[in-house]
Amino acid sequence: MVAAGWVAQNQFSEKPSPWIASTLGILRTHKFLSVISIFSVVTLCVLLWLFADRQEALEKIVETGLVFVRSKKLRPDHLSLVAFDERYVAHAEVADAQQKLSTQQLLLILGRPTGGKTRLAYNLARQSKGHWILQVKPGFLDWKSLNFPRLPHRCKVLWIVDDVDKFLGKSDIPQGERVLGGKCTLKMVVTCRTGHELAQARSDKELAAFLERFPAVTCSDFSQAELVSLAGQIGKSIDPDLFDLTPGSVLLGLAEMRKRLDAAGSEAQAAMKAMFLLRTALIFNPEKKVVASVVTDIYKPGLPEDKIEAAIATLVQDGFLREDQSLAPCHDCYLTTDFFPYYRAHEPHLEEDLLSLGDLLQQHGTARDLQSLGVYWKSRENYERALPFLQKAAATKSRDPVLAFDLGVALFYMDSFEEALKAFRRVLDIEPDDVATPLNIGATLGKLNRGEEAIQVYDEVVRRFGDATEPVVREQVATALVNKGVTLGLLNRSEDEIQTYDEVLRRFGDATEPALREQVATALVNKGVTLGQLNRSEDEIRTYDEVLLRFGDAAEPVMREQAAKALLYKGQTLNTLKRSREARLSFREVLKRFADSPDGAVQQHVEEARAELKSLDNPTAELPSQPSS
Numbered sequence: 001m002v003a004a005g006w007v008a009q010n011q012f013s014e015k016p017s018p019w020i021a022s023t024l025g026i027l028r029t030h031k032f033l034s035v036i037s038i039f040s041v042v043t044l045c046v047l048l049w050l051f052a053d054r055q056e057a058l059e060k061i062v063e064t065g066l067v068f069v070r071s072k073k074l075r076p077d078h079l080s081l082v083a084f085d086e087r088y089v090a091h092a093e094v095a096d097a098q099q100k101l102s103t104q105q106l107l108l109i110l111g112r113p114t115g116g117k118t119r120l121a122y123n124l125a126r127q128s129k130g131h132w133i134l135q136v137k138p139g140f141l142d143w144k145s146l147n148f149p150r151l152p153h154r155c156k157v158l159w160i161v162d163d164v165d166k167f168l169g170k171s172d173i174p175q176g177e178r179v180l181g182g183k184c185t186l187k188m189v190v191t192c193r194t195g196h197e198l199a200q201a202r203s204d205k206e207l208a209a210f211l212e213r214f215p216a217v218t219c220s221d222f223s224q225a226e227l228v229s230l231a232g233q234i235g236k237s238i239d240p241d242l243f244d245l246t247p248g249s250v251l252l253g254l255a256e257m258r259k260r261l262d263a264a265g266s267e268a269q270a271a272m273k274a275m276f277l278l279r280t281a282l283i284f285n286p287e288k289k290v291v292a293s294v295v296t297d298i299y300k301p302g303l304p305e306d307k308i309e310a311a312i313a314t315l316v317q318d319g320f321l322r323e324d325q326s327l328a329p330c331h332d333c334y335l336t337t338d339f340f341p342y343y344r345a346h347e348p349h350l351e352e353d354l355l356s357l358g359d360l361l362q363q364h365g366t367a368r369d370l371q372s373l374g375v376y377w378k379s380r381e382n383y384e385r386a387l388p389f390l391q392k393a394a395a396t397k398s399r400d401p402v403l404a405f406d407l408g409v410a411l412f413y414m415d416s417f418e419e420a421l422k423a424f425r426r427v428l429d430i431e432p433d434d435v436a437t438p439l440n441i442g443a444t445l446g447k448l449n450r451g452e453e454a455i456q457v458y459d460e461v462v463r464r465f466g467d468a469t470e471p472v473v474r475e476q477v478a479t480a481l482v483n484k485g486v487t488l489g490l491l492n493r494s495e496d497e498i499q500t501y502d503e504v505l506r507r508f509g510d511a512t513e514p515a516l517r518e519q520v521a522t523a524l525v526n527k528g529v530t531l532g533q534l535n536r537s538e539d540e541i542r543t544y545d546e547v548l549l550r551f552g553d554a555a556e557p558v559m560r561e562q563a564a565k566a567l568l569y570k571g572q573t574l575n576t577l578k579r580s581r582e583a584r585l586s587f588r589e590v591l592k593r594f595a596d597s598p599d600g601a602v603q604q605h606v607e608e609a610r611a612e613l614k615s616l617d618n619p620t621a622e623l624p625s626q627p628s629s
Contacts, residue, residue: 067135111219113333114248117191143179169375203379221245267311276342282372367396458484478519501527521562544570564605
């Protein structure tokens, strides 16, 4: 009986089904059942719990509209693979991808459109024996609803995030990983186009830190000879001019499709150009009326609406677009400038049309469309343009934590700190366990000169998440400690500040993750500056030496900047102590190590070192300032 009750409390749902609860109640009160009958009924209850309700849980996940199937039952259409051909030629990167996914449980697949990213993800999923394959749609937020069974063993899940830039501003993928990681044995495969799409995804700080942890493989282009050979295998014309060095160009016949679109009427080209404009604005599934409005109100070809609708229908029929409740490209390559020159390079019309799109969406767009355009401008760090779209979307979608977070960021950078604080607190009201938002709340409180409250927020992050093992959470804890140290310094609590930086070193000094190493380097440099302000110059110099010992040979730009800063500050302190020879050596070391660095922040320290050397050689020159955090 105890065992059955334990199973009931530890399975996926919060309470047992009514039938099992009733049966257990009878057993609890009946005095005359034999040991054998009790054991049999309890066993039956357990089996029903493990398998009947287990299946019920999985069916509930499927009912959400997500792709959730056994790896052996995964079909190409589950991942939206088009023109699937079993004679696909595997990339040279397949073995490397398998090894990285197997050992690190994470994989980022990069490549250009039609380069085989989704196909590689599909093959890896099919080979993941005993796994359930999960794929969520952009906009999915209810991670806690995915309650995977934990008995008789933890459910093994491979989550595929295809085209991660499509989730920007719509779903919090790092939060999803953190929640699902506690509910199942989780692996993740993320795909993204190289170039603009990857840069756009990394424009989001949290998503950038998330992707930084993923080992990556890049789908290489096939040689012309390989493509010609493959074309012969699948019965296509063996014409080298047809192929642009990607496998998709053969399997999808992209050259032929380009010719068909080039020969299409102006209204069809305008519709595809409208799809390109909307995709640029992160609107991947627009309603048909929005596409038609873009054509009529922005491009103004002087065509009647019925002709535009007929053109869209033709594009669907010809395989460029697919239609459900909204429009979407049948393949992501169709909406690239490589496929068709929708906008010529370096022309101003794209920017102008994006501005016009904002006015159009105010009349015809959905709240999701407004949110997407707001996120686009936020990714460009144009917060003034982003803010009105995010605000209008939030008026309708008040319980969307991703939107509330993005709105808070835009308000913060527009110096509307009180409103930003409200937006960030709304995120925590919706997602109390979110670990990134408290850091933004702390930074906002700092801008409002409410330092003591900010410190309490940072302390709460460390208290709640300080023992976490997930890399993304550890990074947030380290950042909270560094931010706390800076805030203590602003409050002139220097000794407490130094102790906080020492806590960063104690917790994360041996970490190998770049994001954590960045926080350790920052903490050490800040500690050195604070020691200097306390006139503990020898301790200050030793701290800068520790920075150089740990990060002097680092390749990452942020760590190189901290190393250059430590050398510069060390030289300035030595100069203050009248140890001119040692100061010169330190300044020259800055030039020796970093003079050729392309990084602007590092070059600033190089120029400062040159000025310091010049000042030492010309004692009448103005003395440089002391280092400051």
